[in-house]
Amino acid sequence: MTKTGYYGNWGGAFIPEVLYETFRELNTAFEQAKKEPAFWQEYTDLMSTYSCRPTPLTHAENLSRHFGGAQIYIKREDLNHTGAHKANNVMGQGLLVKRMGKKRVIAETGAGQHGVATATMAAKFGFDCTIYMGEEDVMRQRPNVFWMEKLGATVVPVTSGSKTLKDAINEAFRDWVTDMDDTHYVMGTVCGPHPFPEMVAWFQSIIGMEARKQILSQFGSLPSRVFACVGGGSNAMGVFQGFLDDADVELVGVEAGGKGLESGQHASRLAGKDGSAGVAQGYKTMFLQDGDGQMCDTHSVAAGLDYVGVSPILTDLWEKRRVRFAAATDSEVMDALELTMKKEGIIPALESTHAFVQAFKEAGQLNEKQAILINMSGRGDKDIFTIANAFDDPSWKEFIIGKGAEYAA
Amino acid sequence: MTKTGYYGNWGGAFIPEVLYETFRELNTAFEQAKKEPAFWQEYTDLMSTYSCRPTPLTHAENLSRHFGGAQIYIKREDLNHTGAHKANNVMGQGLLVKRMGKKRVIAETGAGQHGVATATMAAKFGFDCTIYMGEEDVMRQRPNVFWMEKLGATVVPVTSGSKTLKDAINEAFRDWVTDMDDTHYVMGTVCGPHPFPEMVAWFQSIIGMEARKQILSQFGSLPSRVFACVGGGSNAMGVFQGFLDDADVELVGVEAGGKGLESGQHASRLAGKDGSAGVAQGYKTMFLQDGDGQMCDTHSVAAGLDYVGVSPILTDLWEKRRVRFAAATDSEVMDALELTMKKEGIIPALESTHAFVQAFKEAGQLNEKQAILINMSGRGDKDIFTIANAFDDPSWKEFIIGKGAEYAA
Amino acid sequence: MQLEEYIKKTRADKNILLMTHIVLGYTSLEVNREVIRQMVENGVDLIEMQIPFSEPMADGPVIVKANQEAIETGTKVRQCFDFAAEMTAAHDIPFLFMTYYNILYQYGVEQFFKDSKKIGIKGFIIPDLPPEEGEEFFRLSREYGIDPIMIYAPTSTEERMKYLAGYGSGFIYCVARKGVTGKQTDFDKDFGSYMKRCRNSTTMPLAVGFGISSREDVETLVGIADIAVIGTKTIKVVEEEGIDAVGSFISSLR
Amino acid sequence: MQLEEYIKKTRADKNILLMTHIVLGYTSLEVNREVIRQMVENGVDLIEMQIPFSEPMADGPVIVKANQEAIETGTKVRQCFDFAAEMTAAHDIPFLFMTYYNILYQYGVEQFFKDSKKIGIKGFIIPDLPPEEGEEFFRLSREYGIDPIMIYAPTSTEERMKYLAGYGSGFIYCVARKGVTGKQTDFDKDFGSYMKRCRNSTTMPLAVGFGISSREDVETLVGIADIAVIGTKTIKVVEEEGIDAVGSFISSLR
Numbered sequence A, B: 001m002t003k004t005g006y007y008g009n010w011g012g013a014f015i016p017e018v019l020y021e022t023f024r025e026l027n028t029a030f031e032q033a034k035k036e037p038a039f040w041q042e043y044t045d046l047m048s049t050y051s052c053r054p055t056p057l058t059h060a061e062n063l064s065r066h067f068g069g070a071q072i073y074i075k076r077e078d079l080n081h082t083g084a085h086k087a088n089n090v091m092g093q094g095l096l097v098k099r100m101g102k103k104r105v106i107a108e109t110g111a112g113q114h115g116v117a118t119a120t121m122a123a124k125f126g127f128d129c130t131i132y133m134g135e136e137d138v139m140r141q142r143p144n145v146f147w148m149e150k151l152g153a154t155v156v157p158v159t160s161g162s163k164t165l166k167d168a169i170n171e172a173f174r175d176w177v178t179d180m181d182d183t184h185y186v187m188g189t190v191c192g193p194h195p196f197p198e199m200v201a202w203f204q205s206i207i208g209m210e211a212r213k214q215i216l217s218q219f220g221s222l223p224s225r226v227f228a229c230v231g232g233g234s235n236a237m238g239v240f241q242g243f244l245d246d247a248d249v250e251l252v253g254v255e256a257g258g259k260g261l262e263s264g265q266h267a268s269r270l271a272g273k274d275g276s277a278g279v280a281q282g283y284k285t286m287f288l289q290d291g292d293g294q295m296c297d298t299h300s301v302a303a304g305l306d307y308v309g310v311s312p313i314l315t316d317l318w319e320k321r322r323v324r325f326a327a328a329t330d331s332e333v334m335d336a337l338e339l340t341m342k343k344e345g346i347i348p349a350l351e352s353t354h355a356f357v358q359a360f361k362e363a364g365q366l367n368e369k370q371a372i373l374i375n376m377s378g379r380g381d382k383d384i385f386t387i388a389n390a391f392d393d394p395s396w397k398e399f400i401i402g403k404g405a406e407y408a409a
Numbered sequence C, D: 001m002q003l004e005e006y007i008k009k010t011r012a013d014k015n016i017l018l019m020t021h022i023v024l025g026y027t028s029l030e031v032n033r034e035v036i037r038q039m040v041e042n043g044v045d046l047i048e049m050q051i052p053f054s055e056p057m058a059d060g061p062v063i064v065k066a067n068q069e070a071i072e073t074g075t076k077v078r079q080c081f082d083f084a085a086e087m088t089a090a091h092d093i094p095f096l097f098m099t100y101y102n103i104l105y106q107y108g109v110e111q112f113f114k115d116s117k118k119i120g121i122k123g124f125i126i127p128d129l130p131p132e133e134g135e136e137f138f139r140l141s142r143e144y145g146i147d148p149i150m151i152y153a154p155t156s157t158e159e160r161m162k163y164l165a166g167y168g169s170g171f172i173y174c175v176a177r178k179g180v181t182g183k184q185t186d187f188d189k190d191f192g193s194y195m196k197r198c199r200n201s202t203t204m205p206l207a208v209g210f211g212i213s214s215r216e217d218v219e220t221l222v223g224i225a226d227i228a229v230i231g232t233k234t235i236k237v238v239e240e241e242g243i244d245a246v247g248s249f250i251s252s253l254r
Ligand SMILES: Cc1ncc(COP(=O)(O)O)c(C=O)c1O
Pocket: A084, A085, A086, A110, A111, A112, A113, A114, A188, A189, A190, A229, A230, A231, A232, A233, A234, A235, A236, A303, A304, A305, A349, A351, A352, A377, A378, A379
């Protein structure tokens, strides 16, 4: 009995027997790839010609001045092809799939970013592609659905459970247990059964490697704190890995506070008191669940953070107090978004804006000789329906009413 | 009488007297900046930390194989901050504005890309910002209007004339002649009175400089042909400047063929027979006008190409046969867009797709030892309303009808 | 332990045994009670009772929906135990719990064994718990004498099957095909060689499940397997024809 | 040439002259005809007729709309010439063409001068043609004896004004303020020093336009300028009160 894929007490691979061989094969391919410097080289080459790595590090001078504390630096994952850090993971897995000789990929998606990224990768590599997406997310992220389809993917709305990300994951697994020979499941975040957390973290580590180099060269020393939003935890793990060995760099994960940690309507597994240890979706971590072990409905204005589980690697780092956790509420997020747009001309995704909220709360605690780094996991364009709605924008509404009437006619 | 700002027979500065001083000042500031290597350095530093320059050059292997001819390379201006090459020009002018000590910027916009870029720059530099946009373009590019407003800009819908780009330019000039002391007009393309064509071309030349280096290092030699769409001509001039001195590199500008060059519903000033020499909007070039000199209504599925004039620099290069011109129709554009999405996972803006159309027509004329380069001026996300509409996508329509009903309730 | 013995003994009189599956709390415990009564009356040999879980990853749409509705209508794990106690007391056949690992984990794994033992549950089927993750589980199953039912899949190699058999007891649950519960199974040539592999890898009785829904299916398994498992189909019978159809459906199978 | 002489002679009897502006074809040439008749009858001294252009960059909303509607209702440059010929024949005051350069450019610049000369047009006002771009234009204006009216702006330095004056003849059109046509002008201290600069830079008569709309405005200009230019206001009078109101409006100004 070998227990692999654990980070402290967390992780593992709680998979149905029918996938045993598939995981064995995947582990072998991944272990092999990790050993070959040429594979990482192929990966970075791809990312620098197809996406725009290294993504820049932007000094947010206006925000820094506004808060009168630390120098705020923003790592610009929004400038990736498809608009978020999700591209890193997906292109990396695409290279693995090519190695394994598989011809079809499936994925779950919440915000739709991972779905668009996977559909994009599938088009680029010539794979068939099916994306599972909770019906509720299909509704709130329709533009992404449109693009996935246009990129050649089949989008399957998932109607079971809470009809959000976790249910899409279940459904993707159901596809995989049916069709594993030719198909690879492109898990979108640092969750799920081993080797996914390790694999996704590895591909995303490119963020932190770049960020560390960049802040040393632009600011001259390491940041005091690094902030990242945490849905599954992939962008956070990506940037944190650049600074894990730097004991003086505080790492802060920001979860979805939804309508408040006391409201029961949030997705904070570690920042609040509502999370508890459990096993689901193939791995062991802190979940939002009831006393029987049934997963709860979560809530966030950001579809990509609206998830019951969290990376086992982050849970371990949290338990070991290497990563501190905080939560940002929906309304704090809207305020921080507005401020960031007006001050810096930058539109973070609603997910990413969670990291900005906490950074803004803490910037003033530091002085101007210190720096903090925010990982901007994606851009907010994709969220126009949600954002315009949240801002209650009258001319947007009028526009949509007009378009709707035009189509209904 | 000194005649400056001419390119062969084209260009000039046909400006009202009230702006004479403003242009003198602008010319001085620009000439000064051009002479200082430190200014260009400041510009490239800004572009590499705030946007993601150098933007990548992507080898489109699937499309190359599909057409069985030249190797197709795509210059990825879509990966700029705000999603198009417009950012280059705007950030450059922003630095000039800072130098001149002005506090307010105005701009015209067609597709909305230049408006978003300008609003972004204004936020970053702390300028007040007003954007003029034809009422028709406000309708077809509503998401961009929303973002401009959220970035802090005032968007003024222009109801005069054909309510499109040219009218927005007139309106911006009307603002400028009223308020020139504190205000800079950020012209969005290589048109308008001197020094705008030269200035915008200078800032955009960063595209061609990068592209030349990149294709030499990635492909090993120069491309046989370079394709770019031409609205005002800024992205085309940007990339062409990298290859102007390479006599063997054929440069191809692609205009909006709309419903066909014979239909009268297009925006082809140079590719078709409908253009004639004229003077408007402050400069001399080939315009789409009637025998009296009244400007015509133009048509294109791509708002950013829907313009009566064209860069005087390009008109000169066309007259000298250094740049060849072609036109792509709306329906050719939709086909090329679909193919590009499915084959490469890349979503070009409708404007940019015009360049793809012509490149696809010619790729097969060359062999696989040759390369062609397409300048992808922007990404297609912004066009979702237009694209979904053009594809007649039923679930998109259903979604919009639903949203509309929700808002109308 | 006790299940293997029971199966071998019962098989003396029958060419194949029937194991049925029900989702506790769907559509209610009252319905479960009546369905189980009819099953037992019509000769079912073993019953696996699924404690509903919100993330039934290995199940197909019919059972997924049943899990979900059972939870939504308020079925608690505690009630499942009480109901199971009532069933084991009322009926003289072995009952097993089928569920996902998180249900045990939240309950407290040892407590789960202890309480199951107390109410006479004979075996556990936990589809998301491979031996690699089950150290505590397998230790406790030996300690409490409850059979851990191991699952074979068509993708399992013979080597893997032998390894799995080393952890299990009672019988082996052979998943008839790739995929989730509830879809029809093709008993083709591949199925034959798969079952041969199963047989070669263990001396324990073999149960075959996933897609068994008719007398023909059950007949196909005679001589190949010891137990035919009827899952989704009984849920459909109840949904489509009502509770009272269960008895005749079961008796039609063999 | 001839305009300057006319203005100086006429000024002997009047403390200020009036120049009015109309957009040809708005709302129709018939309306123009009647408006001009009333203007002349009520003592207007010069009239600038704007040939409509689709891109009237230096005009404000009222005149922009007039240009646009004139074009939309089919007003052609050829018709403007015919109409102008009729006016110069009918009325004994100088008429000027105001338009943008593209109208001349398309017509053929020399042909435009030739035909204008033939029908007795005395001057041209081309707001988008600075001397730097007007080599051919200024050569032809000397050749054909049509006065090129130069424009001064509040942003013009005295040096620039002198330079401009070198190209013009007839009179100077002093734009009263920054901005486009049609908005009210504040005749403040800045205006005074601006007019002093204008006066210092040329011996030609000075016309002041942009925002002149009332007797008070005109009175303010007496002693400072030679001509008050009424532009947008007459269009508004016609739009709001009808054609017949033009005469009394004009006579009310002085
Ligand atoms: C822009 C963006 N940021 C963050 C997330 C959250 O995922 P993770 O925590 O894995 O980075 C998502 C998920 O969809 C996303 O789209």
